[in-house]
Amino acid sequence: MNKIFELLKQGGVFEISPKILGDKPMTKTEMVAIFNTLDAFWLYDGEPTSEKPHALLKSGLHSNGFISCNNVLKHPVLCKLFANEIVKLFEIEYPSEKVDVVVSSAYSAINLGYEVARRLSKKFPEIEHIIVEKDYENNPTVIRGGIPASKSVLVINELMTTGEGSTWQTKQAAAMFSHEPNKPGPKIIDKSFVLVHRSKDYNLNDGSEVIATFHFDIEDWNPEDCPYCKAGSKAIKPKIGNNWNIIHGRV
Numbered sequence: 001m002n003k004i005f006e007l008l009k010q011g012g013v014f015e016i017s018p019k020i021l022g023d024k025p026m027t028k029t030e031m032v033a034i035f036n037t038l039d040a041f042w043l044y045d046g047e048p049t050s051e052k053p054h055a056l057l058k059s060g061l062h063s064n065g066f067i068s069c070n071n072v073l074k075h076p077v078l079c080k081l082f083a084n085e086i087v088k089l090f091e092i093e094y095p096s097e098k099v100d101v102v103v104s105s106a107y108s109a110i111n112l113g114y115e116v117a118r119r120l121s122k123k124f125p126e127i128e129h130i131i132v133e134k135d136y137e138n139n140p141t142v143i144r145g146g147i148p149a150s151k152s153v154l155v156i157n158e159l160m161t162t163g164e165g166s167t168w169q170t171k172q173a174a175a176m177f178s179h180e181p182n183k184p185g186p187k188i189i190d191k192s193f194v195l196v197h198r199s200k201d202y203n204l205n206d207g208s209e210v211i212a213t214f215h216f217d218i219e220d221w222n223p224e225d226c227p228y229c230k231a232g233s234k235a236i237k238p239k240i241g242n243n244w245n246i247i248h249g250r251v
């Protein structure tokens with residue numbers, strides 16, 4: 001049996017280390033199994049029906065899937081494991097690119113960005129991890145102190161839903177925040193890297209490409225256009241009260 005499934009079966013999710021995978025990329029089935037073990041994954045099973053609820057997101061949109069990266073990335077052992085998967089993709093896309101700074105947004109992508117930088121520090125000992133903080137509208141747009149123009153910056157995110165969301169905002173912030181007033185911003189590595197891609201967009205607002213470790217066909221709708229509501233399914237907030245169990249059909 002596959003070593004990852006073997007460990008999961010024995011309750012050894014935290015024993016899964018990058019060594020087990022080696023150079024081989026983790027498969028989506030392995031990733032889903034790890035996320036399921038940490039109760040971090042839900043997809044609507046089958047056709048829309050009034051018997052099964054669907055998800056009401058913070059944005060007010062309705063959806064047929066929900067992936068809680070935080071449930072997994074809050075564990076350092078697993079954050080390291082998934083950061084390693086991003087680094088594998090980065091090294092394929094940019095085998096000879098130097099990275100001076102990894103940027104990731106507050107709060108959900110902080111650990112992942114740090115772990116990616118830590119992994120890359122083996123190659124680039126002076127690498128920094130810089131957090132893009134949230135502004136008063138809760139968007140990641142603020143970098144304290146800016147980034148010097150001489151630096152080469154890699155953009156990391158844990159989850160991407162749209163081409164104009166936090167991945168784009170993080171990239172834009174890194175480009176805008178020059179270290180010194182009226183000086184150009186740093187060099188941003190064109191492609192951004194995300195762990196979980198639940199988007200139709202593979203490009204950000206500037207047309208640049210996004211490289212995703214794992215892609216899922218999860219959709220979002222305005223309530224009035226939602227096919228699940230039309231089928232009589234109820235929209236519920238997945239992480240409130242007992243809703244996570246309800247949405248999984250466990251109660």
Ligand SMILES: [Zn+2]
Pocket residue numbers: 054062063223226227228229230235
């Ligand atoms: Zn709906």
